[in-house]
Amino acid sequence: MSDTFDPPLQAVVDDVAQALAEDIGIGDATAALLPDEADDAYLLCKEDAVVCGRPWFDACHRALDPEVAIEWHVREGQRVTAGTVLATLHGRSRALVSAERASLNFMQTLSATATSTAAHVDAVQGTRARILDTRKTIPGLRQAQKYAVRVGGGSNHRMGLYDAVMLKENHIRAAGSLTAAAEAARAMHPALPLIVEVESLEQLREALDVGCDRILVDDFPAAMRRQAVAITAAHARPVPLEVSGGVDLTGLRAIAEDGVDCISIGALTKHVRAIDMSLKLGPAPVGPG
Structure with missing residues (x-):
């Protein structure tokens, strides 16, 4: 290396x-x-x-x-x-x-x-999946630990709350809908990447239709995750799919082989x-x- x-x-x-x-x-x-x-x-x-x-x-x-x-x-x-x-x-x-x-x-x-x-x-070698970190870092050492992730062959997620917009359940609820939240984010921060976390296949379709830079499927069961990959691939404007939540080294390969683009893992910097x-x-x- x-x-x-x-x-x-x-x-x-x-x-x-x-x-x-x-x-x-x-x-x-x-x-x-x-x-x-x-x-x-x-x-x-x-x-x-x-x-x-x-x-x-x-x-x-x-x-x-x-x-x-x-x-x-x-x-x-x-x-x-x-x-x-x-x-x-x-x-x-x-x-x-x-x-x-x-x-x-x-x-x-x-x-x-x-x-x-x-x-x-190493566990996802030969698949399309990239390993991402999260913001679950040791306080004061975020830049150092994210550097270490790159040294280990991984990629960095957003550095903090300032360099990407990431819509989660609370943001969507406050805005009234996923579409409303995404449109407001685009209007306020047109230069920042927009990442949307979805909790269902219906929300996934809505996120694809409204447009974003990446969609995070959090804690989807395996069968539902594979459906998400198929739905995204068939869409007129497919975007990268990220998996997060409950990911460990044992089940990592199976997730990657489902065809997702990114897998974010807090344990890289937290544990x-x-x-x-x-x-x-x-x-x-x-x-x-």
């Missing part, structure tokens, strides 16, 4: 500044016990993973030691096995240990999202189990990995 991803540079700066501020505060009391001299360190991945978070890791260490040398042995987005040395560092020992936890937190969390995303992307990594002072071990 390529390492030519587009990290959100201002988010990296802001995320790292906040992480270091909350961890170091007025100063690292323990690191002050170390001699402030040059030392080596290495970043070890202890389980199979998709590597993600290099920009945040680098920024953590360079914020405390601008002269630190970081040599990466893997690409962003590369799949690695347990025991792989991801990077070696050479810099001031106090700065290395002070930046350790914040840099690891970013690497472990973002690699977790990238690894989970890659597993879901995060950090990848086990460690940063150790000293020269990296020599051998496999």
Whole structure:
């Protein structure tokens, strides 16, 4: 996989500044016990993973030691096995240990999202379905986690409430009908994508007739989902169909094979189990990995 991803540079700066501020505060009391001299360190991945978070890791260490040398042995987005040395560092020992936890937190969390995303992307390989994330992200880390989804091979849904109009049950109810809600959305936000969530096949037909950029079928049973695919394909103006709700890795392939275009999965960013990594002072071990 390529390492030519587009990290959100201002988010990296802001995320790292906040992480270091909350961890170091007025100063690292323990690191002050170390001699402030040059030392080596290495970043070890202890389980199979998709590597993600290099920009945040680098920024953590360079914020405390601008002269630190970081040599990466893997690409962003590369799949690695347990025991792989991801990077070696050479810099001031106090700065290395002070930046350790914040840099690891970013690497472990973002690699977790990238690894989970890659597993879901693998499950739908060969179908037309794309794996999307949601807004169910860790507060303050939305741009970072959505970057990790891209690194894992997935695609981003809307970034927030500002870059797409998404009509759900409450919006439709307040407007009086799906058609009225869609027409109002188009009039008020003509430049924004319009996504409509439907709860029945009748609403699906209405959404197709009124026109939108994507239709989300939420919690449709399998037979009803296949009907939705057929109805959409037969329409004069078919639009992409998205499935959401109750999606897990076990049933993912069957959903994709029904012919839907997108599957959005909150678990990619919500159910995060950090990848086990460690940063150790000293020269990296020599051998496999």
